[in-house]
Amino acid sequence: MTSADNLYFIVTRKPEFPKSINAGCICYISKNTHRREIGRCHSPTRLPVFFVSSYTTLDYDIEVSSMEELSAEEAELLLAMPEDAERLRGFRDKDALQAALGLTKGTAVTVDEGGQKLGGIIRYIGRLTEPTISYPISGTFFGIELQGADKGKGNTNGSYRSKALFSCAKDCGIFAPFSKLRPAVSSPLSPSIPEPSPQLETEELLPGDRVTFFISNKCRHGMVVDVQENGGQHTVRISTDTDENGKRGGEIEVPIQLVAKGEVPAEPESMDIDTPPEELNTDYLYMDLSVNSLVEVTLGAGSSYGIIRWIGTLPDRQEIMAGLELEEDKGVSDGTFKSERFFVCPPKRALFVKLASCRPDSRFQSTSANHSERMPKQEDTERETEHSTGKLETVPPISAEQVNQILIGRMRGIQGHCNSCYMDAALFSLFSCSSVLDSMLFKTTDPQDAPIQNTLLHEIVNPLRSKGFVEGRHIMKLRQQLQKHGYSHSFTTDEKDPEEFLTVIMHHILALDPLLKLSAGGKVQESYCYQIFLDQNHSLVLPTVQQLLEHSFHSAGLKLAEAPSCLILQMPRFGKKFKMFDKIIPSLELDITDLLSEGPQQCMLCGKLAQEECADCFKDPLFSHTGFKIFCKTCSTQVHTHPQRRSHHRAPLEIPKGYVGHGISHTLTREKLELFAVLCIETSHYVSFIKYGPNSQDWIFFDSMADRQGESDGFNIPEVNACPEVSMYLKMSPAELANQVPRDMEGVAKRLFCDAYMYLYQSPSMCLYR
Incomplete structure (x- = not known):
């Protein structure tokens, strides 16, 4: 599908759902789908659109009144602006947007870079990254060759991610969106982009x-x-x-x-x-x-x-x-x-x-001696210099036997500062006791992105695993680096969503292959997180994560194109204002065998090679509450002779060639993922739970801002606590759990069951240190 096959829109008013979509996001709908929607309803009030300026590849129904149409060229100019609010301002500045469409190579311009006005000439107009199946367009940037006294004040030689887009001397080039440019001399023949x-x-x-x-x-x-x-x-x-x-x-x-x-x-x-x-x-x-x-x-x-x-x-x-x-x-x-x-x-x-x-900022300096609880000074300078000395290049995650010694206590984990809890909780969850995404710490990356990878490895992950503590200034350094890359000018001050941060660092910075590949209608969509959505007719009251995932896949017609090494699931809740379920039961194991689009599967009744799937049987009360309903030919025929199931629509399964004409062993290995972390949010504060060992009581709870020392000039005290009480509630029957009053639940268990925001699962066979 090309850009010409779609209609593009910008969201001009933040919709009530989903929470992650802001005014300024760019979305699109195929022209065929749009015609179908017009045919179904002459003036539809909502359209199913895909977003290219947010952090998901799934579609949402958005109110038409909340969007305005764009040309593909306008959408690409706006996509070069990294933040939604900035993009919306660029859209509303109609004169500047239209003037930008008329800019040509060879035009002399000034470019705003880090607060300085630098002079140069446009040498390149186009994309920095190519469109994908999920993102049919990408941002249009202007490549500027700096001139005169401003030579050497840039950050490129005309290359981006090792690809030459134009040629100039080292650090004499800059790539910038149209909002940072204006012609150096305005004339009737030179379109004028006004100063901000x-x-x-x-x-x-x-x-x-x-x-x-x-x-x-x-x-x-x-x-x-x-x-x-x-x-x-x-x-x-x-x-x-x-x-x-x-x-x-x-x-x-x-x-x-x-x-x-x-x-x-x-x-x-x-x-x-x-x-x-x-x-x-x-x-x-x-x-x-x-x-x-x-x-x-x-x-x-x-x-x-x-x-x-x-x-x-x-x-x-x-x-x-x-x-x-x-x-x-x-x-x-x-x-x-x-x-x-x-x-x-x-x-x-x-x-x-x-x-x-x-x-x-004195809050990040050593604290005075009269503080009852001192900020660790990090005197162990080898932690600060290991990236230059080569020491401790890799530190394995904290094992179940080490958790009590290294992690438990006050001033443990990652220290929070200035709305950093989303990042603290996400990094602690991913790296404290799991290695499933350690590949992103060591993969070859572009020189301009290497400092971020170094900060993540040497100043955050390694100290967390070896010392059990990371000072807030190291997280702030990471936030500053992300902000300097232009992904958001508020990364150092404002609260973000964990999925936004994870997608930026995995996709845009480290270029990690997408964790999730979804098959839908013969096409494969790629993503880093999966947002669970349910249709309005679901019958779930106290669901498990297994049920939520299956119902979401069923309603969206999705399958997994391949088994993921790490599966990040966002729960069906929309920020702090609305939760679809009062409680969600964690599934310690996630059986994804029936969710895979390829591979042999067993008949759910007799265990032989499954050949058919029935979507209509999925919600039939006769069957179990979990698992897709797949059958061999014989069982499918018997099941669908019942009068109530004769109208069901059955679909053939894709069977690997080696299995055609053969039966299947009753000991077929099931493909399962194990839970290793849960991020939770109550009001606006993120915390996390870690399932760190094989025993039912091996749970810890992390809060990067559990306490505070001093007032405005003080600092936050992070804390990690054991929470074995979680296991008691996991052993309860659904009926017993439903009767539990949240405020009366022991310890922090209420937060796990009632405030879950994101579940993290890993493939046991794909962790580096096992």
């Missing part, structure tokens, strides 16, 4: 509102008197608290882009957060602080924390300045200063200060 306009405050300014505004580089406060428009320019008339001399002020008119609703702390009143000269160590500052450094500054009576997004000089100022993205809404813009954009961040998060006023 300052993002106006999303909250409407009304008379009486308290505001913060910039005048002559100084941050001041006042009250809105009126909002006016003159010649298309909006200004705000403000009754100021103080005038330029510090006395009680009068009224002043300020451009609306220099006004933010609300107040940042009264101090500092300007960007001059001064450090006494005797305390300023210039060498220290310039050696240790750079773009993406974690820093703190003093605002008012306390410290505020953030990340340096830009370093340079501002108009009319000689000092070296830093543009900070703060953790909290204590800033004054979204990365603009005096109408010029220097970086992008959420509203009220940007603050421009002297670089000399910044200091390293």
Whole structure:
């Protein structure tokens, strides 16, 4: 299928379902399917679309009113923008989008790279990666060869993932989406892509509102008197608290882009957060602080924390300045200063200060001696340098015998910081006691992606397995690296979904082969996670994971094209607001034999070679509640002589050639996966359970933010606890379990049964260290 065979849309309003789809996602529907939907219902209110800008290859029914149609060219331009919100802004800037369609090779442009405006010439327009069966289009990027003084400020020689797309000197090229470009000289023959306009405050300014505004580089406060428009320019008339001399002020008119609703702390009143000269160590500052450094500054009576997004000089100022993205809404813009954009961040998060006023974030330094529970200092420097010395290149996962010694206790596991729990729980689940995905730690990767792989292996996985603890700063480093790659400008600050993070790092960074290959109607779809969906007529009340997977495959007409080494299942729940089931029973083993599209299968009645499958028998109450209903010819004939089953639709099974004409042994080996981890979410916080050994009580529970030491300048205390009580509930009958009141369940068992978000299964034969 080519791009011309589809219709493309952008989601302009976040749908209620599914939770993972945001406004700004790009989706498509084949023209044949669209015609069929129009024929079935002249004006359908929903369409079954596939998403190419999210992290699944499965289709969803989305309201037509929530989408707007795109051309394939527009969709590809927008797909180059990594974040949904940015993509939506690009779509709504119609002039810039249409101008981008007219850009040609040889056009002189400026490109926004890391807050700098760099000059260059377009040498390439096209894709960085080729479309696949699952993704029929991919993003259109512009390859820029930097010119003049900006040579050497790029990150490529014109190649991407070892493929030459254009040719230039080392580090003299950049690949960028259209949103970061504008023609260097605008003329009637040169389409003009405007500078990013300052993002106006999303909250409407009304008379009486308290505001913060910039005048002559100084941050001041006042009250809105009126909002006016003159010649298309909006200004705000403000009754100021103080005038330029510090006395009680009068009224002043300020451009609306220099006004933010609300107040940042009264101090500092300007960007001059001064450090006494005797305390300023210039060498220290310039050696240790750079773009993406974690820093703190003093605002008012306390410290505020953030990340340096830009370093340079501002108009009319000689000092070296830093543009900070703060953790909290204590800033004054979204990365603009005096109408010029220097970086992008959420509203009220940007603050421009002297670089000399910044200091390293003390929360990631060694804690003072008076803390009752100290942050581990990581004095064992071999942990920090093993990637350069070659020591401990591989550390096997923690065995069942080592769990108590290495993992159990406070300050164990991965330390959480600033909405990192989704990543903490996912990494702990995947690597603490399992090796099923260790191949991603050692596979050959592109040079630009090697630092991320090194951080993951040497600073997270190996220390977790050898010491049982990973400092939060190492997770933050990984988040910074992912953010620097452009996958989301909020990776370091905002909460994400685990499947989003896993797909980014497995697919986009490490190019791991898809874990899951699904067969549907003769076509194979590839994915890294599988979201379980059920039709409205299901009869499940207290389901097992086995039942959920089978019902989902049955309703979607899916089979496994091959047995996966790792199967990541998302439960039928939609975030924190809605759970389809009050409880889900973990299946410690997942029998996938009947879910495979190829291979010999046994008749469910007599055990001989199965030759037919009946989808209509799947929900027949006569049969068991699990397993697809497959029969040999003889049993199928007998079953379907019953009057109630004569109308059933039977389908032949694919039988391997070697088995045609032969029977089958009653000892056919079943293909089974074993449960090794469960991610759970309650409200907005992710935790995880690990099934680490063969005994029924071999369960541990991990929370990266179980406790905290100190207030805003403190740190989180991760904790790992044994939870053998889980086994007691797993042994209960469904009726007994249904009668359990969640709040009365012992220990943390309630969270496993009631809050499951993602189940992780592995093939026992495909783990590296077994």
